[in-house]
Amino acid sequence: MRMVVMAERNLTPLDAKTAVGLIRYRPDAVVGAIDSTRCDGDVAAALGLDIGRGMPVFPDVPTALAVRPNTLAIGVAPANDQLYPHYRRQILLAVEAGLDILSGLHFRLSDDPEIAAAAARHRIRLHDVRIPPATRRVAGRVDRRRGNHTVLAIGSDGSVGKMTAMLELDRAARRAGLRSAFLATGQTGMMIAGGGLAADTIVSDFLAGAVQQHVVELATRADWTFVEGQGALNHPAYSAVTLGIMHGALPDALIMCHAAGSTALQGRPDCRLPALSRLVRANEEAVNLVHPRGDCAVVGVALRTLGLSDAEAAAAVREVAAETGLPTTDVVRFGAGELLDALLRHRDGVPDRRVG
Amino acid sequence: MRMVVMAERNLTPLDAKTAVGLIRYRPDAVVGAIDSTRCDGDVAAALGLDIGRGMPVFPDVPTALAVRPNTLAIGVAPANDQLYPHYRRQILLAVEAGLDILSGLHFRLSDDPEIAAAAARHRIRLHDVRIPPATRRVAGRVDRRRGNHTVLAIGSDGSVGKMTAMLELDRAARRAGLRSAFLATGQTGMMIAGGGLAADTIVSDFLAGAVQQHVVELATRADWTFVEGQGALNHPAYSAVTLGIMHGALPDALIMCHAAGSTALQGRPDCRLPALSRLVRANEEAVNLVHPRGDCAVVGVALRTLGLSDAEAAAAVREVAAETGLPTTDVVRFGAGELLDALLRHRDGVPDRRVG
Numbered sequence A, B: 001m002r003m004v005v006m007a008e009r010n011l012t013p014l015d016a017k018t019a020v021g022l023i024r025y026r027p028d029a030v031v032g033a034i035d036s037t038r039c040d041g042d043v044a045a046a047l048g049l050d051i052g053r054g055m056p057v058f059p060d061v062p063t064a065l066a067v068r069p070n071t072l073a074i075g076v077a078p079a080n081d082q083l084y085p086h087y088r089r090q091i092l093l094a095v096e097a098g099l100d101i102l103s104g105l106h107f108r109l110s111d112d113p114e115i116a117a118a119a120a121r122h123r124i125r126l127h128d129v130r131i132p133p134a135t136r137r138v139a140g141r142v143d144r145r146r147g148n149h150t151v152l153a154i155g156s157d158g159s160v161g162k163m164t165a166m167l168e169l170d171r172a173a174r175r176a177g178l179r180s181a182f183l184a185t186g187q188t189g190m191m192i193a194g195g196g197l198a199a200d201t202i203v204s205d206f207l208a209g210a211v212q213q214h215v216v217e218l219a220t221r222a223d224w225t226f227v228e229g230q231g232a233l234n235h236p237a238y239s240a241v242t243l244g245i246m247h248g249a250l251p252d253a254l255i256m257c258h259a260a261g262s263t264a265l266q267g268r269p270d271c272r273l274p275a276l277s278r279l280v281r282a283n284e285e286a287v288n289l290v291h292p293r294g295d296c297a298v299v300g301v302a303l304r305t306l307g308l309s310d311a312e313a314a315a316a317v318r319e320v321a322a323e324t325g326l327p328t329t330d331v332v333r334f335g336a337g338e339l340l341d342a343l344l345r346h347r348d349g350v351p352d353r354r355v356g
Helices: A019-027 A043-047 A061-067 A087-098 A114-123 A164-175 A187-193 A203-217 A239-251 A276-288 A310-324 A337-348 B018-026 B043-047 B061-067 B086-098 B113-122 B162-176 B187-193 B202-219 B239-249 B276-288 B312-326 B336-350
Strands: A003-006 A030-034 A071-074 A100-104 A126-128 A149-154 A180-183 A224-227 A253-259 A268-270 A297-304 B003-006 B030-034 B070-075 B100-103 B124-130 B149-155 B180-184 B226-228 B253-259 B269-274 B297-305
Touching: A003 A019, A003 A061, A003 A087, A019 A030, A019 A043, A019 A071, A019 A164, A019 A187, A019 B202, A030 A043, A030 A061, A030 B003, A043 A239, A061 A087, A071 A087, A071 B162, A087 A100, A087 A114, A149 A164, A149 A239, A149 A297, A149 A337, A149 B202, A164 A180, A164 A187, A164 A224, A164 A253, A164 A297, A164 A337, A164 B113, A164 B239, A180 A187, A180 A203, A180 A239, A180 A297, A203 A224, A203 A239, A203 B202, A224 B162, A239 A276, A239 B202, A239 B239, A253 A276, A253 A337, A268 B113, A276 A297, A276 B276, A297 A310, A297 B202, B003 B018, B003 B061, B018 B043, B018 B070, B018 B162, B030 B043, B030 B061, B061 B086, B070 B086, B086 B100, B086 B113, B149 B162, B149 B239, B149 B297, B149 B336, B162 B187, B180 B187, B180 B202, B202 B226, B202 B239, B239 B276, B253 B276, B253 B336, B269 B336, B276 B297, B276 B312, B297 B312, B297 B336
Parallel strands: A003 A030, A003 A071, A071 A100, A100 A126, A149 A224, A149 A253, A180 A224, A253 A297, B003 B030, B003 B070, B070 B100, B100 B124, B149 B226, B149 B253, B180 B226, B253 B297
Antiparallel strands: none
């Protein structure tokens, strides 16, 4: 696949989560990005990150055709059912140029009459990944294979690195020779992994059931399963998604994800974050109300230190480790080794690893 | 409306929740019930409850036509997407007899080709209440009118009387001259109240937003809002629905609903119930992680004592009151007065009643 990632006016680490995820974890497949406001340098310069070096940024779809893409990936995912008006024209230009469209928007591009008609006319594929699974079932009693250890990322907010933490831990586990799998629960993770489920599209009654089905299936072939979490228990809009994943996954261990220095939900200054130690307890309790052993624990903290210097990041890590008493690191900056070690120690302390 | 309630093989208090809810709270509209295995006496005899005295039970739809119904209400709501096979034939007979169908099943009867075709042929209405609202939006910052006091029913399980507790409290509040409203969040409550939302049909990302919209709207015209909860935080299948309602409603106070003597989830003997006092704390914390004042509290316990003698019920009430330190009663058996009093005292102790 040769993707150009559409991030018009949004090619920043926080505004274009999907774009950044694809650039970081599918660098082989991404051949460029689009943002007319940030096309003076490469993607790395636009993002201010150490990814996408030498990857061009174009002002629009017609100029991006220079790198011979076969797919336009929509690099943003606004919360509601909307398509940014300035995206529509670029998508139509891509369709007319014969590019497939890869979208994680919260509605199907194939339900948009104008885009669907253009796609049919030009015989390109509209690949909407953020759609619910066909099966609708409530969670039941299903045992995971004994010996599988399932880890779930939780967080103090959305967009604090839950997917990244699980992808990095999955990589680190594989490098350590472990049979490891990653379960995506959101559109970006699905685009990166080529599978998973879009948890936030699932009817609430069937959410835990859908997650359970994936987790049980992965456990048949992986000893370690790293499940991407969504939202936060303390998020007034997304907590239902968070808890449905928690109870569908019934993890053995949790990794708490947090953005260094944040004190309120992003975009919601009225929603102050509870203290991290309180969030750790509340998340453990939320799992353990249902967990058959009742011993699920937060085993480490994945701290996002984006924008800090290395020295500031190290200080932030030390501070959170002291506050929570938990192994803490930034998995992007310092690697996931410390958290993997903590998880291995935790697993060895668990007498019966079966959950069900 | 003249409803016959279809509860074939299920006309018991726990198997036919929708039937029992309609018989208890819409006695004016229900003219009979159907259960071929319990048609020797009246509805009261079949249920073993003090409701439906003199209301006939018929073996099937053709015999039920004797009471000149204009609607067949489906009195059960199985968890998954299924129609009991023995219900299909009776529904088709009702359609052929010109009856409208009122359904709270987890899928639309109008999506069933055979039933939809029959309905079109006989020009009757298929009224599927368990469908998601058209609007899809995530919860945002929206203030409830100052002065409104919102109460949410939570529980240790599903089917432990959350709807009943809120309906009885709403009635008691109205009788006390308060401006009170009931918000249904499930199919039975919607059939009784003629409004509300089917929370468990809503895509998880938009659940809290949908509840918020209803709660904010009701607050413009009610001083007390009693919100039906769903499921339980400790239920492995339905907890996402539970938490989405909690955070959409952001209640001032909670009423904990519990079935006396129960020690495990119904139908899930492997899922032991946490101690009631632990559930009280966990539910309070789940709300308060998001609640702007952080002082939402469980104010009383609504204990379902179905099947116990009055003396046994009183003992069960005393036991739970002692265990939790909270005002406790069975609102059906002993009335909702004690819980309403507790809520009034709680409200008077809250300095600023606005939530937002």
